[in-house]
Amino acid sequence: MIKKIFSFVRKSQRSSKDKITYIIPRSVICDTERVLSEYAKIKPSNEGFVYWGGIIDGTIISISLVIAPETESSYGRVSTSNRSNFDVVKTLSANKVIEIAQVHSHPSDLVDHSEGDDEWASFKIEGLVSIVVPQYCKKGMLPLTDCGIHIYTNGDFIRLSKKYVTEHFKIINDSKSGFIDLRRTFHVR
């Protein structure tokens, strides 16, 4: 689903005045960084991928689950199969959460969506968040403003401004989250 990193689509950064707040437990950040780092340790480093599940309560969107799907990955590419996506949907349902975000890493500091990122995202639902982490997450994913955070709306991904990310994405220390690893093996090409 995430292919072709080499032709990037530079998009205008937009900032909206909506009241949506994303609540992200620090444990979600830690689990995500750990999985992306495992892909980074493959030689040569691979792009990694996770999903974030959570619940929406009015304008508060709370992340509570990190899912590491089965993927096929390589330098500059990571994708999930239909079977893998089915397993993710089952896992989300079993845990009574919905998909809030997909997170994947890029080799460089370029964190805009590639054309492939736009085209091949598996679950293009209104409001889906897509986070691109630079440098294979070798330096972690904080501050979030170093990542490219996109949102799917009106049939397209737009990149959120750093100002929007700062104001609307809150990392909290005192909340628990779950982690489910659906990777059976690493598929490296």
Ligand SMILES: [Zn+2]
């Ligand atoms: Zn990408």
